[in-house]
Amino acid sequence: MYDTHAHVNFNAYKDDFEAVLKRAFEKDVSVINVGSQLSTSARAVEMARQYEKAYAAVGLHPIHLEDMEVEEEHANFTTRREEFDYHAYRELASQEKVVAIGETGVDFFHTDGEDKIAKQKQVFVEHVKLANELALPLIVHCRGKKDNIGGAYVDVLKILQEHKPKAGGVMHCYVGPAELLKSFLDLGFYIGFNGVLTFDKTGTVEKSLLATPLDRVLTETDCPYLTPPPFRGKRNEPAYVEYIVGKIADVLELPIDEIKKKTGENARALFSI
Numbered sequence: 001m002y003d004t005h006a007h008v009n010f011n012a013y014k015d016d017f018e019a020v021l022k023r024a025f026e027k028d029v030s031v032i033n034v035g036s037q038l039s040t041s042a043r044a045v046e047m048a049r050q051y052e053k054a055y056a057a058v059g060l061h062p063i064h065l066e067d068m069e070v071e072e073e074h075a076n077f078t079t080r081r082e083e084f085d086y087h088a089y090r091e092l093a094s095q096e097k098v099v100a101i102g103e104t105g106v107d108f109f110h111t112d113g114e115d116k117i118a119k120q121k122q123v124f125v126e127h128v129k130l131a132n133e134l135a136l137p138l139i140v141h142c143r144g145k146k147d148n149i150g151g152a153y154v155d156v157l158k159i160l161q162e163h164k165p166k167a168g169g170v171m172h173c174y175v176g177p178a179e180l181l182k183s184f185l186d187l188g189f190y191i192g193f194n195g196v197l198t199f200d201k202t203g204t205v206e207k208s209l210l211a212t213p214l215d216r217v218l219t220e221t222d223c224p225y226l227t228p229p230p231f232r233g234k235r236n237e238p239a240y241v242e243y244i245v246g247k248i249a250d251v252l253e254l255p256i257d258e259i260k261k262k263t264g265e266n267a268r269a270l271f272s273i
């Protein structure tokens with residue numbers, strides 16, 4: 001199995017990351033730790049160097065473009081504004097076992113103001129350039145305003161259509177409208193599913209899974225967030241990706257082993273593992 005979007009590189013695991021990774025590896029889960037700023041990206045690269053089944057993605061998350069208070073399950077934190085330093089990220093991304101650029105994209109949930117939104121889009125385009133320069137796929141984060149979730153997806157789609165990521169990518173944690181899904185698939189993108197699939201009561205995410213060909217489905221946890229049952233309310237970790245695999249098997253009415261095999265092939269194909 002593959003957890004294609006984990007953050008064991010975050011502070012939430014600073015005291016026990018070794019045990020957390022060990023529990024994943026014991027379940028035969030390979031882990032892609034995804035950076036959110038230069039420091040966490042560097043930490044992901046370091047973990048990839050240290051552990052055979054760990055890989056890294058490097059990027060500057062849109063919420064780190066400004067100072068703000070962020071409230072998430074198991075992690076309330078203050079972000080410190082970071083400027084995107086193309087050369088620093090390029091150097092980091094050129095290291096061994098860096099398999100993607102990200103996470104990058106837009107986050108309007110935490111952001112107001114046209115200038116801030118314009119800045120997010122501009123930095124996102126820089127990430128696409130970097131991914132194309134290094135022939136790496138993109139890990140895209142997209143979060144809209146509560147009352148306009150689809151709007152952010154329209155903006156991201158437009159940027160991807162204009163700037164064409166050569167090595168493709170993944171729409172991580174896809175919660176957009178099912179009608180837009182086809183456009184992302186047409187761009188060659190994969191779709192990342194995580195705990196939201198297990199607890200989304202609107203049924204939107206399940207609908208999106210049913211509309212995604214199995215050869216484009218990726219499994220992820222987005223740990224420490226989005227913990228699936230039976231551990232809902234606790235800190236998430238890569239070993240729990242088995243509950244995502246199980247839920248996908250349920251929804252698609254296919255054997256778990258087949259989901260493991262197919263999503264594993266997908267992860268290896270996109271990230272050249």
Ligand SMILES: [Zn+2]
Pocket residue numbers: 005007034103222
């Ligand atoms: Zn993430």
